[in-house]
Amino acid sequence: MSTHNLDSDILIVIFSFLSSSDLTSVALVNKSFNAIAVPRLYHTIYFRDSGLQKWPNLPSPFETILKRPELAIHVRCCGMSIMFLPTDELICLIITEISSLPRPPMGNRLISKFMNSCIESLSTLCSNIHTFRFIVHHPAFISILRGKKRLSKLQLSLGLDDITESDAEMLSQITGLHTLDLHQVPLGLCRRLPQWISNISDTLTTFRIRTSQHLDEALFIEMGLSRLSLLEKLAFPMDESTLRIPHFPKHNLPNLHIVGISSIPNWSEESTSGPRPGLLEPFFNSISDSPVSSIACGFANYADFVPDETISQIVRHFSLTLQRLSFTNADISEKGLTELAQFCKNLKQLTITPSPVGSPTARLTGSLSHSSSLKVLIIPPRRDQWSSILRSEGYCTTLNIKELFRCAPSIQVMVVGGKILMRDARPSLMNSYGPDNFRVLSAPINRFNLAFREKYGIETLGMD
Structure with a gap:
């Protein structure tokens, strides 16, 4: 069978395993x-600002789409990470070019050309985008989403002190979203968040807010x-200034499965006037009727032991x-684990x-010997001065790991x-098969593919 009479469905499956560089090569074989x-x-385009710094003369994918508009129909997922812009003169230049005003003296022509091609191609040509990862520190790029x-999945990180009223209104009018990050x-x-949430309430399945100093309890209720x-x-995230978790009346969310809370302050930090065992309970009470299968809590500083009352409430x-269940940067007492x-x-x-x-x-x-269902135990490193103590104690030595497995x-x-x-647990030549006869295989986590991680449920939950 030659390459000319292969069924297109077979080729699609084969090509799904190829990298971008391999696809570029096989595209030159023949027309089919x-x-x-x-x-x-062109299904997925992701561009970082490092591309502007390392290869200033290399045409961006957006410039290619402008030259060949027929490619725009294939773009489904787009990601941008633009966090570096050199001069205020350039910012003025881009704003005036977009609004067709008289142009000021040219600043950086290469970056100006990139921004114009990016905004023009994504705004006017790429109309089939359903996933957008948007990490920019420049207000001119917001117009791309108009x-x-x-669009069904949006990850938005502006990194701006504020945005204009018209841009906020435009974003709040985006409807049909399934994921908002x-x-x-x-x-x-x-x-504008209450209005935006109201507009997408019929479709939204994933809602995540990572960090914002302007969130408060009243806004969550609204x-x-x-x-x-x-x-x-x-x-x-949790409000670290007031040490309060956003609280809203008890309600039934029949499809809520995954919950994540980040930036939880230290339970026993002196500035918090001692331990606060009731910090999470109001929130867990408000979702007690939901079939929650995954809970992830991340602490800003190492929190020693999570209060037993919190574990009892989760149970x-x-x-x-x-x-x-994940408590990153925190431990659970023996009573809670049992x-x-x-x-x-x-x-x-x-975790x-x-x-x-x-x-x-x-x-x-x-x-953990009492559990018959636990398959995966994850031990992330501590994020404070105790990390060196953990290493010096040898907590993660082979002997202790084997003891845990046994x-x-x-x-x-x-x-x-x-x-x-x-x-x-495969039998060796020296030992017969049994619960105490096993080896511990070790390898870097990146050596294991996605299928392995999915098999054992090794995934990132909530907010990292």
């Missing part, structure tokens, strides 16, 4: 290969999250549905950062320090 490779090449009726939300957009009947994933509300292991029969993945207090290995082995027979995979440690 080119017809299938080109749509895949009129994108097929906001980072560094300026004040003008925060004021957004009316209880109207989001299709919401499946919810993640937001009380979500023991039947909880599959993944309660999770005994009552959360579907818990498959647990904690063990405290060096006492014997962490004995605490984990004594508690005492918790349900655990198949551990992720420690950027490595995946996997139980290998």
